[in-house]
Amino acid sequence: MEHDHVRATDPAVAEALVGEAERQRNTLSMIASENHASRAVVDAQGSALTNKYAEGYPGERYYAGCAYADAVEELAVERARELWGADHVNVQPHSGTQANMAVYLAVLDPGDRILSLELEHGGHLSHGHPANFAGQLYEVDHYRVDPETGYLDYEGLAERADAFDPDAIVSGFSAYPRQVDWERIDAVADAVDAYHVADIAHITGLVAAGVHPSPVGVADFVTGSTHKTIRAGRGGIVMCGEEHADAVDDAVFPGVQGGPLMHNVAGKAVGFGEALDPEFEEYAEQVVANARALGDRLADHGLSLVSGGTDTHLVLVDLRDSHPDLSGGDAEDALAATGIVLNGNTVPGETRSPFDPSGIRAGTAALTTRGFDEAATREVADLIARVLDAPEDGTVRDDVSDRVDELCAAHPLYE
Numbered sequence: 001m002e003h004d005h006v007r008a009t010d011p012a013v014a015e016a017l018v019g020e021a022e023r024q025r026n027t028l029s030m031i032a033s034e035n036h037a038s039r040a041v042v043d044a045q046g047s048a049l050t051n052k053y054a055e056g057y058p059g060e061r062y063y064a065g066c067a068y069a070d071a072v073e074e075l076a077v078e079r080a081r082e083l084w085g086a087d088h089v090n091v092q093p094h095s096g097t098q099a100n101m102a103v104y105l106a107v108l109d110p111g112d113r114i115l116s117l118e119l120e121h122g123g124h125l126s127h128g129h130p131a132n133f134a135g136q137l138y139e140v141d142h143y144r145v146d147p148e149t150g151y152l153d154y155e156g157l158a159e160r161a162d163a164f165d166p167d168a169i170v171s172g173f174s175a176y177p178r179q180v181d182w183e184r185i186d187a188v189a190d191a192v193d194a195y196h197v198a199d200i201a202h203i204t205g206l207v208a209a210g211v212h213p214s215p216v217g218v219a220d221f222v223t224g225s226t227h228k229t230i231r232a233g234r235g236g237i238v239m240c241g242e243e244h245a246d247a248v249d250d251a252v253f254p255g256v257q258g259g260p261l262m263h264n265v266a267g268k269a270v271g272f273g274e275a276l277d278p279e280f281e282e283y284a285e286q287v288v289a290n291a292r293a294l295g296d297r298l299a300d301h302g303l304s305l306v307s308g309g310t311d312t313h314l315v316l317v318d319l320r321d322s323h324p325d326l327s328g329g330d331a332e333d334a335l336a337a338t339g340i341v342l343n344g345n346t347v348p349g350e351t352r353s354p355f356d357p358s359g360i361r362a363g364t365a366a367l368t369t370r371g372f373d374e375a376a377t378r379e380v381a382d383l384i385a386r387v388l389d390a391p392e393d394g395t396v397r398d399d400v401s402d403r404v405d406e407l408c409a410a411h412p413l414y415e
Contacts, residue, residue, distance in 0.1 A: 028366075044270045045233050055260075079276060143160045144156060161189075185198075200215065224239075232268045290364035295310045305318070346358070379403075
């Protein structure tokens with residue numbers, strides 16, 4: 001990633017781009033919503049399609065000159081349908097949040113009711129947080145995880161649905177480490193005559209590879225991101241049955257967006273093509289195996305894991321038992337100083353501010369892309385625990401930083 005043209009015309013931006021590439025090479029990305037796209041995906045996203053307006057859909061554009069844009073979008077849709085088994089796919093949303101917005105617009109009116117997982121229990125802003133458009137346009141209530149087990153409280157969800165009478169129930173998460181029983185949630189939605197919107201933003205790749213159950217064909221709508229565990233071009237996706245196809249397409253364009261970002265759609269097409277390779281299933285299996293290894297080793301060090309472990313790509317650590325004086329924000333900063341990049345995160349029963357919460361969230365998708373196996377991931381867990389036990393110790397930070405450098409060199413990125 002030399003950025004020769006940028007370097008020649010805008011050295012300041014080129015310096016930042018080169019610096020970011022070096023940062024990624026020389027740190028361990030463990031933010032659960034991040035991954036390392038292939039060079040092919042990055043090339044597609046930096047292609048001449050960035051110049052093309054293609055409002056509308058293939059064969060029905062509002063501008064001339066869309067033959068190649070049509071070809072790329074048709075490939076993305078065709079590959080997505082094959083990956084997830086969906087009847088209808090819209091690949092134009094700019095993000096997972098835009099995908100959720102489109103679904104809400106397609107079937108809800110302002111003031112309608114949404115029932116979703118509470119943010120501090122693992123939900124997402126776009127599921128109805130008051131700071132987000134969803135919480136401002138719709139009446140929102142929440143279900144939670146069981147405070148004792150950390151697993152979704154399905155009985156509590158059903159009771160809340162009966163009392164609240166929602167128009168839509170949103171399933172899915174941003175920080176929940178266990179598999180979701182889509183059928184059980186769908187039965188609750190059916191019982192209260194609500195739409196079921198399954199947001200698989202974090203687990204699109206795990207679902208595509210068959211290492212997590214799929215909500216496609218179960219929920220009315222499935223939304224997701226395309227740059228996390230699926231490792232494709234940055235953006236979002238909506239999947240649904242044919243009965244909702246027109247409403248979804250109209251909601252995406254012209255409902256919530258103008259022209260699609262066709263260079264990102266090209267990146268989606270390339271990444272979906274890569275995910276159709278049988279090797280991607282091995283990758284997804286390794287992501288989960290690494291997450292379990294990470295969680296088990298952190299637990300060996302006395303750290304408390306929400307739900308006691310993980311079935312997915314992420315672990316959620318509640319620091320209050322093992323490190324009551326260490327906030328998630330301070331833990332994030334201490335680890336970042338050593339080259340281990342993850343994020344502070346709220347946990348069920350949060351007692352701190354969401355801006356400086358009680359937990360940390362760590363994912364293994366990007367490490368696995370670099371070739372980490374369970375043994376290497378367990379060593380990363382050892383390094384994390386060492387920093388958390390002595391976050392202000394300069395000697396510890398230096399030692400861990402040196403070992404992070406060695407691990408990065410042993411698992412090169414974008415060579």
